[in-house]
Amino acid sequence: MLDNLSTSLRKTLKKIANYPHIDKDVIREVIHDIQRALVMADVNVRMVRDITRRIEERALSERPEAGMSSKEHVIRIVYEELVHILGESKEVPLKKMNIMMVGLYGQGKTTTAGKLARYFQRKGMRVAMIAGDVHRPAAIDQLRQIAEKVNVPVYYDYDEKDAVKIVLGGLEEFKHEDIIIIDTAGRHALEDDLIDEMRCIFEAVNPDEKFLVLDATIGQQAGPQAKAFNDAVQVTGVVLTKLDGTAKGGGALSAVAATHAPIVFIGTGEHPDDLEHFDPPRFISRLLGMGDIRTLLEKASSVMRQEDAEDLARNIMGGKFTLKDMYKQMEMLGKMGPLSKLLDLLPIGGSMKNSPEIEVQQERLSQYRVIMDSMTDEEQENPRIIKAQRIHRIARGAGVAPSDVRMLLKQYENSIKMVKGIMKNRKKRKQLMRQFGGNEEFLQGFMDSGSP
Ligand SMILES: Nc1nc2c(ncn2[C@@H]2O[C@H](COP(=O)(O)OP(=O)(O)OP(=O)(O)O)[C@@H](O)[C@H]2O)c(=O)[nH]1
Ligand SMILES: [Mg+2]
Missing domain, CATH: 3.40.50.300 (P-loop containing nucleotide triphosphate hydrolases)
Structure with missing residues (x-):
């Protein structure tokens, strides 16, 4: 889907990454590449002019955020402006x-x-x-x-x-x-x-x-x-x-x-x-080549990651660690790369860092996504209800082998074990508390809830 557009935009982003540094000329060249790619994909010429003007203006005037290089900054602007032209995503409620x-x-x-x-x-x-x-x-x-x-x-x-x-x-x-x-x-x-x-x-x-x-x-x-x-x-x-x-x-x-x-x-x-x-952000990330872009975007939004991590921690502490939580967690690990020290932010990240099985592969993640899409909400919340017959139904729905579904469930069981291990370890619990310092209510909830 949109293969040509994808190829030329990826090439452009690579080009940015390969320049020794970013200056006006580089930006101009990048703008030309993007213009050509979008026009070839039949995007309206006026729209192309608008978006490339915005990219140029921002690239020349905005300063990169702390921790981000000017190259990364330009790539991020391109991503944001492309998402912007595709508009908001509309949720489809699951109701009668x-x-x-x-x-x-x-x-x-x-x-x-x-x-x-x-x-x-x-x-x-x-x-x-x-x-x-x-x-x-x-x-x-x-x-x-x-x-x-x-x-x-x-x-x-x-x-x-x-x-x-x-x-x-x-x-x-x-x-x-x-x-x-x-x-x-x-x-x-x-x-x-x-x-x-x-x-x-x-x-x-x-x-x-x-x-x-x-x-x-x-x-x-x-x-x-x-x-x-x-x-x-x-x-x-x-x-x-x-x-x-x-x-x-x-x-x-x-x-x-x-x-x-x-x-x-x-x-x-x-x-x-x-x-x-x-979903425009997801769509554009994929178009531009997910892995690389994601890591870099994440750098700029550590605040959001902190919130995600807090949500996750809250669930774990409430004894409610669902398949969705596991997925979210693996996704976050994937985004940050196994070596990132940011891993410490996640409740189980620290202990996962040295574990070889936590090389989160993008393919495996997308397979998990497909399998989980074939599950009901109830099954995702409470995977332990999934017995043989359901495994077969889910595998059929997802177009995978039953053993793939079992692998996901096994990974889930392993994660639970790991979570329990951490919660039993006083030192790690303390570490965790420190990470969420400043949030009294949260800490109190943590003290009260005990281990899952
Ligand atoms: N490649 C491809 N073909 C599609 C897609 N969606 C529909 N088609 C094909 O487009 C043709 C028309 O699809 P229909 O679903 O019959 O279209 P319709 O709007 O119901 O047509 P009418 O009832 O005649 O008005 C069929 O041959 C479909 O297989 C798609 O996403 N990709
Ligand atoms: Mg019809």
Whole structure:
């Protein structure tokens, strides 16, 4: 996805790193590289000029924060400005709701309905779908096939030509399910009869989410389309599809973000698993080559890390060390690098530092992420309820071997042991208290809670 853009931006960042020092000329050259890369990815020329002007201004005027070199500072500015053009990320709450898909012909509505079904299922929600595309019988067949693949029920009626009736029938049938996804018919253009049909359904069912599905291969044209739909029916989110098959993804993403219609998901293939929640900082980090960037960004935000560490410590002391905590902790270790003295900040960091198994590998972390995504919240909070049958289900959902799931669970058990060891050791407990000094309430809580 966005491979060309990614390659050229990474090259540029490497270039910065390789210069002996940063001056005006270097900055100018970097700006040119970025401009070229963004224009090639179909980002709007005016937008490119704006962002590169901001990067240049900041790079020339802002002083690096303490502990950061001027090179690192410039890289950080590039990262921040790229994140900035993609806008805010929108959370998708896990609650009972219905979601209506809208969009023109062939944009990926029906496929995305199936992907969303799988996404929410993995989060432990009960999902059902309604075949609201009454214009073509083949549309019903297609949705039924997809539904079978992801194993969710579908409500359909080949004889009913009134979309509102179908949707109401489906909502009644599935009223005990958590998430109901409504597929609808597309049109060639945003014309009156499509708007009328959408409005009729909206009025009858008042969907919680109205997701506009947009094909990213049209590049920056996605912007005006998002705006037109938003003006006509106020969508609550945009799903950009087919980002896997286009060099114009940068144009589509930035143009839609500029309309302030939030991009909620991106589609990266035809398979039900090819959907991800859209999170600009994460997205840009990956585009720029995560590992290196992350470490350096972390340098500048030690305050946040302290807070994270405190949260974690609080959980541990409350006897509640979940899989999520373990993951967060490994992620933090990964960010800082095994040799960093900052490791001491983490409650178990100090003791992990010399342990060879704590070489946190990025690949292993991402595999853990996928496995954890296939678990329910309850399983992540309390991994000990995961027995053989669940292990198989989780492995299937994550597309890994059951032994991979077991490895994650084993790592969790090891971490618990380590935590317990620290809590029993008076000297280490004291160290820990000192680290969180200044926070009376926290210290008191620590004294009271004892070991997990
Ligand atoms: N490569 C790729 N193909 C996709 C993606 N999303 C959808 N497609 C393909 O795009 C084509 C159209 O997708 P549909 O889901 O049928 O689109 P639709 O909006 O429901 O189309 P109509 O119902 O005809 O309006 C199918 O061949 C999908 O497999 C994606 O993220 N990546
Ligand atoms: Mg369809």
